[in-house]
Amino acid sequence: MQEADLKDVAIIGGSFAGLTAALQLGRASRKVAVFDTGRPRNAASPAAHGVPGWDGRAPGDILSAIRGDLAAYPTVSVHDRAVTGLSGEADAFRLTTAAGEVMARRVILACGVTDRLPDIPGLAEGWGTWALHCPYCHGYEIKGQPLSILGRGPMALHMARMLRTDWSQDVSLIAHEGDLGPDADAETAALGVSLHRSPLIRAEPRKGGARLTLADGTVLQTAGLFLHADTAFAAPFVADLGLATLAGPTGPYLKTGAFNVTGRAGIFAAGDIIRPAGIVTPALADGAITGTAAHQSLIWPDRFPPIMET
Incomplete structure (x- = not known):
């Protein structure tokens, strides 16, 4: 892939956390690619409540509105396809999709979890x-x-x-x-x-x-x-990345440190994949924190070291 095609940040997951992270990065004019399967965790719910300004609106309508906001930023692209693999290291991550490979300097895992009833x-x-x-x-x-x-x-x-x-x-x-x-x-x-x-x-x-x-x-x-359904990582490849996890009441979630860094340099995480509670507002907050952290790590990489996985 040519250097011009290298993304600053690839975001895996285009729900509340992933799209909010993309918004922060787009406002910094960074080249961002968001990959989404179109299957948000709360798709079956007719309304999302407790979300300031959007209380009671359908989750899909909220996500469509955020996508509409992203359309104002020409360096951000949203792709409706799944990422099936991730390899490489900071500044040279390789994402595998059905349409080919994508290279990125940073990665944000915002691909969430699935509920097993x-x-x-x-x-x-x-x-x-x-x-x-x-x-x-x-x-x-x-x-x-x-x-x-x-x-x-x-x-x-x-x-x-x-x-x-x-x-x-x-x-x-x-x-x-x-x-x-x-x-x-x-x-x-x-x-x-x-x-x-x-x-x-x-x-x-x-x-x-x-x-x-x-x-x-x-x-x-x-x-x-x-009820509390059992949960598992929505993207199967996440379990193969060697990242530290914590045991939640319904299933594992990723262990992160300050600014949502993970145990691998250049990989951040946000949303339901890093917390046992599936609520929209924390996911939005995670997206804002993680998007700005991923951006600043491009400028000051030494300030965002991976967590110790002991």
């Missing part, structure tokens, strides 16, 4: 509408109605306390799998949360929510079923 009939169809991951994102719209939790470990009690305290007085906790902890019965009783020690075997959509059937025949009506 329990294999329960009907659950996947409700993901993002009545099967929900976050009360801050979705709780206000269904507050005061019957709410439920798919218990898959001790985090379920954390969710139960939040929902019962500020979103609804009618909360049910389904002990679906995993150990809820030794004090689950006492804690749910103290909270006034109904504990059902029988797994969920079927979920059927109903107007305003879903009908949940448990293995013992119990049927619950719910406006929202909250």
Whole structure:
């Protein structure tokens, strides 16, 4: 590839974090290529809440608006194709795509994670509408109605306390799998949360929510079923980069240091890939931090050393 084709920064992932990083770099007139699969994590959700200025707008509409902003910067290009491999080192990274290879001096991993739901009939169809991951994102719209939790470990009690305290007085906790902890019965009783020690075997959509059937025949009506899905890196090649990871409550995420540097010089990361909470506003903040850091590392590379991976 000719020197003129060398990108200053390649951003893998064009959702909230990746596009925000591109905006910072575009304003510095740096040559940036964004690669996106078109499958954002919250695509199934009809609205993104808690996003200042965009509260309640569809996630796709917000991303389209940010892409529209990027169109004003001629050094930024957005490509609707996946990156399938990454090799090389700082100032000479090589990205593999279906359309060929791209060279870049810096790389930002903003490719996020994917959610792996329990294999329960009907659950996947409700993901993002009545099967929900976050009360801050979705709780206000269904507050005061019957709410439920798919218990898959001790985090379920954390969710139960939040929902019962500020979103609804009618909360049910389904002990679906995993150990809820030794004090689950006492804690749910103290909270006034109904504990059902029988797994969920079927979920059927109903107007305003879903009908949940448990293995013992119990049927619950719910406006929202909250659960923590298992997560994995959305881009499989990330696991082969040798980067340090941390264990989150649902799956691994990348370990980063100040300014979102990783353990390899020249590789930064942003968004859901570096934090266990999938919320839009932190992803936007990550993008701004990481975009400016990647830019400044082009000027002062010694100020952005990789983290120690011990």
